[in-house]
Amino acid sequence: MAEAATGDFRELFHRGQLTIGISELSKMTGVSPRQLRYWQKKGYIIPKNQDEPGRARIYTLKMVIKAAAMSNLLQTGYTLKAAAAQVDERMRPAQTMYHVLFDRYQGFQVNDDGEIIVDLGTFDPDPTQDLFAKLVDERPVFILKPKA
Template sequence: MAQSLQGDFRDLFHRGQLTIGISELSKMTGVSPRQLRYWQKKGYIIPKNQDEPGRARIYTLKMVIKAAAMSNLLAAGYTLKAAADQVDERMRPAQTMYHVLFDRYQGSQIGDDGEILIDLGTFDPDPTQELFAKLVDEQPKFILKPKN
């Protein structure tokens, strides 16, 4: 029988629990807090707690990546709007992959033979089956199992 792994990390990434403040974001990106507030005013970056006026701004990992990428493009000569647009376009495949993985991720288990199985939930074409992924020789492999 498979065992559940302890310390499920889904909520950490999926719910935006990895956050940093504006000072840390400024240090990481080399962009001043004043510029970051301007970028926020223009709608290019959005703090996680934007609906809480008067509170210190905190940013999710997604916004950290976006701000860092925008900073690099600005240094390469892009305008602010062009940098933001370019980053949004470049992030689309990563956002799709993120949603495919984390929206499907149900947890992980240790299989009968000791391998780690990633539970991707119900297999859409056949709801009586569950889809799992595992690594075999560093390559992802998929397994269908009858739903319990």
């Protein structure tokens, strides 16, 4: 199998590498920077660099989605507190999927037939095997292989 570059893809999406500043967040959500700072003060949104006082605020993709969703709910009549709670609840399944996919993702390979095989790392119930996935007729199929 041909080994493909894995680090670039994983690092791009893992641990909040995609970030924007407060001005861009304001433009994307239609929420003023002043209002975004208030949301931050209340703990509803958290800049990635919150532990670096005096530096310009930067926000992860997760916070962009949260702020946009909160803005939409506010426009439909939710209070700020209720909008934040509703968004947190709606984001829980997405956060679970993110962790399942990106915490397990080890990379991918392209086999001799051109199939993409995704490496999901050690199979937890049996650490002597690795778990892989591929698509067959656009459906995931899982494969266990003994560790190399």
